[in-house]
Amino acid sequence: MIQVKNLTKQFGDVTAVNDISFEVKAGEVFAFLGPNGAGKTTTIKMLTTLLRPTKGELQIDGLDPTTQQSEVRKKFGIVFQDPSLDQDLTALENMQIHGALYHVPRKLLKERSETLLKLFELWDRKDSLVKTFSGGMKRRLEIARGFLHSPKILFLDEPTLGLDPQSRNQMWNQVKSINQSERVTVFLTTHYMDEADRVAQRIAIIDHGKIVATGSSQELKDQTKTNSLEEAFLALTGTTIRDESATSADQMKQVLRMWRR
Amino acid sequence: MGALYILWLREVKRYLRSRAQIIASLGQPLLYLVVLGFGLGPTFQKAGGGSYVQFISPGIIGMAVLFTSIFSGIALLWDRQFGFLKETLVAPVPRIQIMAGRTLGGATVSMIQGSLVIIISLIAGLRPVSWAGIPLAIGFMAAIAIVFAALGTALGASLQDMQGFQLVMNFLVLPIFFLSGALFPLNNLPAALKIVTRIDPLSYGVDGLRGALIGTSFFGIAFDAGALAIAAIVLLCLGAWRFSKIEI
Numbered sequence: 044m045i046q047v048k049n050l051t052k053q054f055g056d057v058t059a060v061n062d063i064s065f066e067v068k069a070g071e072v073f074a075f076l077g078p079n080g081a082g083k084t085t086t087i088k089m090l091t092t093l094l095r096p097t098k099g100e101l102q103i104d105g106l107d108p109t110t111q112q113s114e115v116r117k118k119f120g121i122v123f124q125d126p127s128l129d130q131d132l133t134a135l136e137n138m139q140i141h142g143a144l145y146h147v148p149r150k151l152l153k154e155r156s157e158t159l160l161k162l163f164e165l166w167d168r169k170d171s172l173v174k175t176f177s178g179g180m181k182r183r184l185e186i187a188r189g190f191l192h193s194p195k196i197l198f199l200d201e202p203t204l205g206l207d208p209q210s211r212n213q214m215w216n217q218v219k220s221i222n223q224s225e226r227v228t229v230f231l232t233t234h235y236m237d238e239a240d241r242v243a244q245r246i247a248i249i250d251h252g253k254i255v256a257t258g259s260s261q262e263l264k265d266q267t268k269t270n271s272l273e274e275a276f277l278a279l280t281g282t283t284i285r286d287e288s289a290t291s292a293d294q295m296k297q298v299l300r301m302w303r304r
Numbered sequence: 305m306g307a308l309y310i311l312w313l314r315e316v317k318r319y320l321r322s323r324a325q326i327i328a329s330l331g332q333p334l335l336y337l338v339v340l341g342f343g344l345g346p347t348f349q350k351a352g353g354g355s356y357v358q359f360i361s362p363g364i365i366g367m368a369v370l371f372t373s374i375f376s377g378i379a380l381l382w383d384r385q386f387g388f389l390k391e392t393l394v395a396p397v398p399r400i401q402i403m404a405g406r407t408l409g410g411a412t413v414s415m416i417q418g419s420l421v422i423i424i425s426l427i428a429g430l431r432p433v434s435w436a437g438i439p440l441a442i443g444f445m446a447a448i449a450i451v452f453a454a455l456g457t458a459l460g461a462s463l464q465d466m467q468g469f470q471l472v473m474n475f476l477v478l479p480i481f482f483l484s485g486a487l488f489p490l491n492n493l494p495a496a497l498k499i500v501t502r503i504d505p506l507s508y509g510v511d512g513l514r515g516a517l518i519g520t521s522f523f524g525i526a527f528d529a530g531a532l533a534i535a536a537i538v539l540l541c542l543g544a545w546r547f548s549k550i551e552i
Contacts, residue, residue, distance in 0.1 A: 116394055116397075
């Protein structure tokens with residue numbers, strides 16, 4: 044479903060993604076793990092047509108995201124790591140825009156919006172402006188919106204960042220359910236190893252722009268002779284802290300990108 | 305088409321919800337009309353130009369449309385900052401439709417704003433030569449709105465951050481306004497100024513508005529309409545091209 048060959052992305056002289064190759068099979072839940080700044084989001088952006096690779100080949104369901112952008116965009120849905128809601132509109136209006144952008148039929152849109160907003164406990168606030176929402180509520184809305192249409196591939200870029208355990212649980216159940224009932228291929232990144240352990244059939248670990256290991260959770264544990272995925276992850280990527288936090292790292296990356304253009 | 309409509313609707317909804325902003329943005333045109341209109345009025349009258357309020361009203365209407373439309377385009381920067389832009393860019397909708405929806409939405413909003421300024425001008429003392437000129441004036445407002453909403457989109461797609469915004473404001477938007485003949489007649493200008501005013505698309509917009517509302521036009525209404533149409537085509541293409549190149 045997803046094929047990546049020798050993919051490289053450079054921002055000026057910073058190499059964010061360095062010659063990586065991997066494959067995700069149809070119907071698989073694939074976790075892409077790595078410390079902050081390892082190149083996860085950059086990879087997702089290239090797969091989802093938001094960035095052009097410096098080098099390498101990409102295929103999404105047999106299509107090339109660099110040349111067949113519109114066709115590729117029809118194949119996937121995405122929940123971004125950072126906010127992507129219109130804060131000056133209501134929760135329901137954000138759902139409606141998403142529905143129109145993804146050609147969800149009106150009746151289905153209405154039904155699914157209601158189901159999803161209820162599922163993520165936002166239905167009571169559906170007519171409130173998003174800017175009045177708390178961080179967790181915004182996050183929940185982003186996730187509810189991501190499930191509005193049924194794509195072939197669903198990208199989840201640290202979807203559970205800042206979510207309480209209840210919502211996290213709800214969300215992964217939903218992911219599992221659409222993966223099983225609709226055979227949606229899921230490509231996810233997360234910093235919570237227990238989540239990856241629970242839902243992912245296969246895991247790739249990326250560090251400094253390179254893939255350092257691929258396999259099932261068990262295979263990674265065997266390979267590193269550790270007892271948990273977290274230990275395996277640390278054994279593979281080391282224990283040094285990369286950045287103070289995800290947000291400041293992202294800001295730095297943004298500043299860098301601004302100056303580079 | 306659904307995508308185009310929903311993005312148009314988004315612009316209009318956001319505008320109608322920002323009541324405080326609507327009122328605030330009417331302050332500037334009002335100030336120009338009253339202070340310049342009545343302050344310079346006697347001098348203008350003595351120089352044989354007739355009523356100055358009458359003369360600058362179309363200019364101020366043009367200004368209101370210019371500012372609103374160009375800022376609606378540059379609002380792309382805010383969408384980039386707050387992340388909503390990503391949501392539209394990964395959607396399975398041709399970017400040209402996204403750009404068109406935003407631009408038409410921005411143009412609609414600017415026309416509402418321009419219409420409010422027409423009303424203020426009427427209160428301040430604008431007397432249209434004939435009421436039949438009003439629909440024509442609205443047509444010219446639409447043309448100005450589309451031209452500059454497209455320019456704003458091109459700018460918003462090219463700029464990376466808010467710092468560039470000041471630059472655009474001071475070196476592009478204000479010159480477009482001041483060099484358009486909104487405040488002074490276009491005849492008997494020094495050669496350099498004459499050339500610049502003829503490059504400025506707003507000159508034709510203001511001149512067309514003047515033709516429609518007070519019956520005096522420098523270039524001729526047909527010429528104004530043609531010039532605006534060309535500017536619109538060029539800037540829409542530029543905007544669409546810049547928009548198609550956005551990377552996040």
